[in-house]
Amino acid sequence: MGCVHEETFRAMRQSIIDGAPEAAATLAQKSFVLGIAPLEAIDQGFVPGMNDVGEQFTLRTVFLPDMMAAAEAMKAAMNVLEPVLKQQGTERPCAGKVILGTAKGDIHEIGKTLVGTLLTAHGFQVHDLGVDVPSDHFAAAAADLAADIVGVSALLTTTMRGQKAVVEAIEHAGLRPRVKVIVGGAPVTRRWAEEIRADGYAKDAMRAVALVQGLMGSHSDTIRVS
Amino acid sequence: MATQSCADVKPSTTTVRPDLKLLDLSLTERIVAEAFELLINPGVKVATPRAIELLAGAGTRVENGIAHIPESLARCALESVPREFFLYDRAGAAVVHYGGEKVHFDPGSSCLNILDPDTLQPRPAQSGDLVRLVQLTEMLPQFAAQSTAFVCNDVPQEIGDFYRLFLVLLYANKPVITGAFSAPTLQAMLDLLAADAGGGEALKRRPRAVFDVCPSPPLNWSEFAAENLLQLGHAGVPAQMVSMPLAGATAPVTLAGSVVQHAAECISGITIHQLASPGAPIVWGGAPAIFDMSAGCAPMGAIETVMLNMACTQVGKYLGLPTHGYLVATDSKLVDAQAGLESGISAVLGALAGINMISGAGMLDSLACHSLEKLVIDAEAISYAQRLVRGVEAGQETLAASAFAQIGLSGEFLRLKETRALFRSEQYFPSSVIQRGSEARADGQPLCDTFSRARTRVQEVLTSYKRPAMSLEREKSLLEIARREGARVGLQHLPGV
Numbered sequence: 077m078g079c080v081h082e083e084t085f086r087a088m089r090q091s092i093i094d095g096a097p098e099a100a101a102t103l104a105q106k107s108f109v110l111g112i113a114p115l116e117a118i119d120q121g122f123v124p125g126m127n128d129v130g131e132q133f134t135l136r137t138v139f140l141p142d143m144m145a146a147a148e149a150m151k152a153a154m155n156v157l158e159p160v161l162k163q164q165g166t167e168r169p170c171a172g173k174v175i176l177g178t179a180k181g182d183i184h185e186i187g188k189t190l191v192g193t194l195l196t197a198h199g200f201q202v203h204d205l206g207v208d209v210p211s212d213h214f215a216a217a218a219a220d221l222a223a224d225i226v227g228v229s230a231l232l233t234t235t236m237r238g239q240k241a242v243v244e245a246i247e248h249a250g251l252r253p254r255v256k257v258i259v260g261g262a263p264v265t266r267r268w269a270e271e272i273r274a275d276g277y278a279k280d281a282m283r284a285v286a287l288v289q290g291l292m293g294s295h296s297d298t299i300r301v302s
Numbered sequence: 303m304a305t306q307s308c309a310d311v312k313p314s315t316t317t318v319r320p321d322l323k324l325l326d327l328s329l330t331e332r333i334v335a336e337a338f339e340l341l342i343n344p345g346v347k348v349a350t351p352r353a354i355e356l357l358a359g360a361g362t363r364v365e366n367g368i369a370h371i372p373e374s375l376a377r378c379a380l381e382s383v384p385r386e387f388f389l390y391d392r393a394g395a396a397v398v399h400y401g402g403e404k405v406h407f408d409p410g411s412s413c414l415n416i417l418d419p420d421t422l423q424p425r426p427a428q429s430g431d432l433v434r435l436v437q438l439t440e441m442l443p444q445f446a447a448q449s450t451a452f453v454c455n456d457v458p459q460e461i462g463d464f465y466r467l468f469l470v471l472l473y474a475n476k477p478v479i480t481g482a483f484s485a486p487t488l489q490a491m492l493d494l495l496a497a498d499a500g501g502g503e504a505l506k507r508r509p510r511a512v513f514d515v516c517p518s519p520p521l522n523w524s525e526f527a528a529e530n531l532l533q534l535g536h537a538g539v540p541a542q543m544v545s546m547p548l549a550g551a552t553a554p555v556t557l558a559g560s561v562v563q564h565a566a567e568c569i570s571g572i573t574i575h576q577l578a579s580p581g582a583p584i585v586w587g588g589a590p591a592i593f594d595m596s597a598g599c600a601p602m603g604a605i606e607t608v609m610l611n612m613a614c615t616q617v618g619k620y621l622g623l624p625t626h627g628y629l630v631a632t633d634s635k636l637v638d639a640q641a642g643l644e645s646g647i648s649a650v651l652g653a654l655a656g657i658n659m660i661s662g663a664g665m666l667d668s669l670a671c672h673s674l675e676k677l678v679i680d681a682e683a684i685s686y687a688q689r690l691v692r693g694v695e696a697g698q699e700t701l702a703a704s705a706f707a708q709i710g711l712s713g714e715f716l717r718l719k720e721t722r723a724l725f726r727s728e729q730y731f732p733s734s735v736i737q738r739g740s741e742a743r744a745d746g747q748p749l750c751d752t753f754s755r756a757r758t759r760v761q762e763v764l765t766s767y768k769r770p771a772m773s774l775e776r777e778k779s780l781l782e783i784a785r786r787e788g789a790r791v792g793l794q795h796l797p798g799v
């Protein structure tokens with residue numbers, strides 16, 4: 077590997093930075109012809125592009141729509157590469173499975189969606205249950221999808237209690253401590269998170285990524301934020 | 303007639319009310335036309351069976367919870383909305399005039415936190431904080447109405463929305479901008495207002511409060527919001543739609559596109575509301591904002607946010623409706639220069655746009671935090687704005703000539719009768735929050751900034767507060783309802799009373 081494919085890896089990285097799904101998919105196809113292993117294409121081509129976008133976002137030189145486009149491009153590349161990975165019996169090392177939703181009675185969705193976007197961009201598999209989600213739905217989804225982490229958003233002081241209900245539902249379902257519960261939203265504080273015995277709290281989406289990475293115990297080798 | 307002499311020109315005494323429009327007529331018409339298009343396609347999500355029944359019964363195609371509202375039906379609803387209405391204070395005076403070019407201000411609503419002036423940190427608000435904010439607002443003439451400004455942390459959250467209205471009614475005479483967070487508490491809040499007014503009919507005749515109701519962007523009347531509209535229409539208590547397209551995130555990125563969405567959300571709300579209660583008062587309102595693509599937030603102090611509020615208001619006025627907007631707020635976390643400039647600019651522009659009710663004063667941190675100090679500073683910005691829209695007034699006789707006829711070139715304007723007679727109406731006299739002149743420089747005393755002057759002013763105003771008169775009987779019934787609601791959720795005593 078290395079030098080021979082340097083040029084292709086650079087183009088892959090660039091296709092993510094450009095947020096160009098067609099280019100990313102074409103390059104993923106091309107990797108088969110060139111004999112680049114799918115995992116190599118992911119780790120050395122596409123993921124570095126995503127990391128780059130993540131870094132630029134924290135530096136405020138890349139903006140949310142750019143980030144969304146990069147995530148789209150990443151998805152396009154993965155759609156080409158993943159079936160082949162499966163055929164070969166190699167699984168892509170997934171950074172973790174996260175279930176997200178807004179607490180029962182609450183319809184604020186922007187913060188939760190943003191957290192989901194950034195988690196996806198950092199290699200996590202995210203299942204978004206939407207807004208106004210009853211606590212037992214969180215628990216059922218966590219069991220069905222074998223999730224690692226459940227994230228509950230609440231923007232109203234009245235719906236914060238829904239976060240506590242999710243912690244309890246996950247407990248009753250016997251999923252704790254394997255499944256971690258994290259919470260966030262404007263009225264939520266670290267103290268509240270401690271009070272309801274949640275496993276984590278983050279103030280914003282970038283910190284949510286760091287939190288989830290920390291909880292997964294892996295600043296996974298392939299995916300890292302600065 | 304180019305040769306007409308100056309003497310022939312009739313003296314003009316008419317005053318221009320300064321205003322500022324962002325849309326010309328053809329763009330306004332395009333916005334409204336596209337809003338009607340959106341109501342058909344993609345249509346509007348409506349989650350309340352009762353509202354769906356009403357819409358379907360009036361000829362709306364409803365599929366999978368999405369109502370495709372025909373223009374003819376929506377236009378009919380727009381026709382039956384009152385062009386104007388009043389809010390009354392407890393003493394019965396019509397102090398808020400929704401409609402036309404009237405401009406009023408009230409503090410922002412439903413804050414989570416208060417900025418502690420000692421630590422400069424936000425902390426969760428308590429009942430005592432709300433009481434102090436209400437007392438301050440009661441004493442500041444810039445605010446025509448109170449708002450239920452905090453959700454108090456020392457009150458069980460199940461009745462958080464109810465309890466803040468209770469405290470406002472207990473300590474204020476002014477009308478109230480409020481809102482409910484759930485259907486059962488809305489009923490309890492209406493009970494409270496009826497008790498305050500001396501019965502449900504009296505409340506209908508002389509409403510003291512207006513209730514904010516939020517559609518969810520884009521184009522979605524959630525079960526709770528639509529139910530709210532129906533309940534308020536039934537009670538005859540004014541509803542105020544707070545449509546909040548966030549340009550680029552929950553609405554089209556262009557300002558014009560977001561104004562279209564705001565219009566479609568308001569028109570669909572009006573259609574539901576008027577179908578249930580034709581002729582019931584409802585306000586074309588909102589808190590439209592852009593979405594900051596870097597910070598990932600809704601910046602309430604951004605200039606584009608102000609432009610959205612102005613443009614949305616203009617569309618409402620074009621349709622002849624009472625209007626509302628969310629301004630005089632900032633995204634700064636402190637009461638600093640950013641807070642001053644964002645709040646001041648938007649107070650002025652909102653007044654120039656002729657928005658009937660401008661909510662938001664006192665607020666920091668994108669509507670998450672209140673500050674009493676900011677409220678007294680914002681009051682000054684509001685006075686500046688109010689002075690501005692009064693415009694340049696012209697005297698009956700001459701403008702300057704008679705003054706000169708009296709004193710010639712001596713320059714002795716200060717001793718003129720005219721000066722003494724008119725200076726109070728010509729000039730606005732700011733409170734001690736605003737620093738002018740040289741007094742502060744004298745005696746080598748340390749200079750103090752706006753924030754510390756505001757702290758002093760807050761104390762002064764609070765000291766001057768007197769609780770408005772209320773009959774013992776009314777007070778008793780308010781307390782009874784509060785105890786009843788409190789008992790439901792295990793509240794032993796009533797905090798803030």
Ligand code: B12
Pocket residue numbers: 181182183184185186187188190191226227228229230231232233234258259260261262263277278279280281282284411412413414453481482483514515516517518519520526544545546552598599600667668669670
């Ligand atoms: C936009 C908005 C709305 C929109 C929501 C649109 C949508 N589709 O989501 C609309 C207009 C629908 C709305 C409705 C209402 N709202 Co509102 N809303 C807001 C506002 C201004 C901004 C919220 C937002 O989107 N921020 C931007 C995002 C990116 O930030 P964020 O949500 O905080 O998320 C970040 C972090 O918190 C964190 N995070 C969030 N979730 C999670 C989850 C996890 C697991 C983690 C780790 C992190 C995390 O990361 C995110 C990204 O950085 C806030 C004020 C504020 N500053 O918070 C009021 C606010 C939350 N709303 C409020 C109110 C009162 C209401 C209504 C009840 C009004 C009414 N009377 O009808 C209704 C609620 C209806 C309901 N049942 O839910 C109050 C809450 C008061 C209280 N004490 O609870 C606030 C504080 C404003 C105010 N002062 O009035 N609202």
